[in-house]
Amino acid sequence: MSTRLNMLPEDCISTVLSLTSPPDACRFMLVSSSLQSAAESDTTWGRFLPSDLPRILSRSHTQLDFFSKKELFFQLWNSILIDGGIRSFSLDKVSGIKCWVLSARALSISLSNEPNHWTWTANSTSRFSEVIELKTISNMEIEGSIHTEDLSPNTTYGAYLIIKVSDHSFGLDSIPCETSISNGTCSVTNTTYLCPLNEQKQQLESLFFMNRRKMMEKRVVEGECRRPSRRGDGWMEIKLGEFFVGEKSEGVKMNLMEVKGHQLKGGLIIEGIEVKPKCEQA
Known part of the structure; x- marks a missing residue:
């Protein structure tokens, strides 16, 4: 399967990987170096983030520091405090729920x-x-x-x-x-x-x-x-x-x-x- 994916443009590979799951994307990073860039792209990890995330982050009590949507996902997997610190928000590491x-x-x-x-x-x-x-x-x-x-x-x-x-x-x-x-x-x-x-x-x-x-x-x-x-x-x-x-x-x-x-x-x-x-x- 990885051989066939290698024949596609990177943006197409990213779109395909975005239809899988966060653990699947992480596994593809290890399959081949040619797939790693697509598996780490914002196109892939942006699909794993909620569409209303900006609204939730506007309530954040935790300072976030990230350079990619993949980094953002893993920070949210570890949870952040919002609403003055009385609620904690996170993303399920398997599903992104x-x-x-x-x-x-x-x-x-x-x-x-x-x-x-x-x-x-x-x-x-x-x-x-x-x-x-x-x-x-x-x-x-x-x-x-x-x-x-x-x-x-x-x-x-x-x-x-x-x-x-x-x-x-x-x-x-x-x-x-x-x-x-x-x-x-x-x-x-x-x-x-x-x-x-x-x-x-x-x-x-x-x-x-x-x-x-x-x-x-x-x-x-x-x-x-x-x-x-x-x-x-x-x-x-x-x-x-x-x-x-x-x-x-x-x-x-x-x-x-x-x-x-x-x-x-x-x-x-x-x-x-x-x-x-x-x-x-x-």
């Missing part, structure tokens, strides 16, 4: 400005200047929203609450919370616990909270509750749900809330909500 992280400051969190319930603090492992840590609360609600014009059309996204659990946490795995994703007229609901399974602790707390747990499970969606999963960056994520962005989709709201549980809890650290394309294998 737009991805976002809404920081805790960009979310609506019940009683978040009450120092008796929450505290805002810095965390060295966070991409944002501050995260929020739960001191104690009995009824919690977290909501994030995003305009679909900021997302890639005809794409299925997953929304994930990014968290950590402190060593002095309590009450987080006693009663499940309800998660929901609403996209215009469509709403999907599920349930989740706020920390990984600790069987010894769960058995102990079940002695005290069994009746309340059963009451909760009757009120929320039937089925197995989700648990947080580990991420490669040292945080954990709770899947809030999935949604599809069509050509005429409306804004998306993502929620996590306790449903009539009123269980005293603390020690939950929230970085934000990530919105990224659904993995094919998921």
Whole structure:
């Protein structure tokens, strides 16, 4: 195939490569030196960048320094801060699909400005200047929203609450919370616990909270509750749900809330909500 491509003008090769994917373009750089120039061209990498990128970059809080669209793509793959540093924008390295992280400051969190319930603090492992840590609360609600014009059309996204659990946490795995994703007229609901399974602790707390747990499970969606999963960056994520962005989709709201549980809890650290394309294998 590379031999046949070598016979074409460079601009034609660039156009062909622009119809592939970023990983494919990178592989073609290694195939032959004659293809490298086309594989690195602005024609190729410009097709991998969103058409509304100038609008997004106008909101950038991060200084960008690039000499080609390929360099720009890789800077965006590593993510940039926008909107005063309360949101993070990046491009999926495989597909070029737009991805976002809404920081805790960009979310609506019940009683978040009450120092008796929450505290805002810095965390060295966070991409944002501050995260929020739960001191104690009995009824919690977290909501994030995003305009679909900021997302890639005809794409299925997953929304994930990014968290950590402190060593002095309590009450987080006693009663499940309800998660929901609403996209215009469509709403999907599920349930989740706020920390990984600790069987010894769960058995102990079940002695005290069994009746309340059963009451909760009757009120929320039937089925197995989700648990947080580990991420490669040292945080954990709770899947809030999935949604599809069509050509005429409306804004998306993502929620996590306790449903009539009123269980005293603390020690939950929230970085934000990530919105990224659904993995094919998921």
